[in-house]
Amino acid sequence: MVRKFTDEPVAEASLQRILRNALKGPSAGFSQGQGFLVLTGEELAKFWEFGASWAPETVTTAPVAIVPLSVKNAYLDRYAKPDKGFAEGDDSWWRVPYWDVDTGMAALLILQTAVDEDLGAVFFGLAPESVERLHSEFGVPQDHDPIGVVALGHGAEAGPSPGSSATKIARREFEDVIRFGRW
Template sequence: MEFRDVVRRRRMVRNYDPDRPVPVEVVERLLGHAVRAPSAGFSQGWGFLVLDAGADRELFWRATTPEGQGMTGWLAGMRRAPLIVVPHSNRSAYLDRYAEPDKGWTDRDPARWPAPYWDIDAGFAALLMLLTAVDEGLGACFFGIPPQRVQPFRDAFGVPAEFAPIGAVTVGYPAPDRRSPSLERGHRPLESVVHRGRWTTSV
């Protein structure tokens, strides 16, 4: 598939065929592409939790679903995904890397960073998984873990304290899905978001 087609076809898929697992070799390509993402100082401070066993996926949904939220609507379709990958960021890996002699930030002060590149780089990795899924004829969706459910998630899977989940990615073969109301907004035209030479404000 041409890269331009991969980009144009990418969308968040929220319903999957539960009877078609993601082939092992495709899972390996998803992860292999994820670790090709850029990272500040080549710190590579990420970690990926792969959940492809039914019991592990069920545990994920129990741990991350807010109490009182039923398994209906979009969540019911998401739960059919045969694969969940949870990308994590590790701030310490970046602070350690930039304390090395070629960088010299020996105080390891996070205030030196203009943005949390550890989270950004893990997001880059997640995007490469989303694009790879399209290229493989799969669907995928990136979504957040509710803040109040992060600790239950950590406890359920033994996630080390230095790793923070930035979200989760469901992957699988798409099933018929209702059109998300968000898509009705359409893509904003380039002229409304691109500023050349000087920032302009549209009236």
């Protein structure tokens, strides 16, 4: 994760590849319940006025922000089709909200493709009080729920930011996290 960016713009070809890869993520029932708001220029400046309240200030130097949006209704509609057979609009049987899981996987594809493109990126949360403003200021449909924000650009730092969690907390050991066959 990169938290400070240069002012070098992101090549359009790189941005297009990143966004196309985001569309290749898994999707329960092939519901495809994601949307992506891509912000640059004046729209991005307007977004940073309220959207970076939970992010380090240096993140606002990124020339691109991508807001992955989860669309629960796409999943409920898909699973009400005859080949799935669940009651229309019923989410009670979903133990896990796959609309959010699948959108998170799409965000991870954005992050991974950014690395492939020699770019830096960071995923951060959007403050709850910013969600309605995102909807109103950028015309985002009400049923599109932001799961976070990916700031994207050319990294201005090598390695973790000084003072970040990555410099203070050791990564958990493989043996502490992974079990084969039985916990």
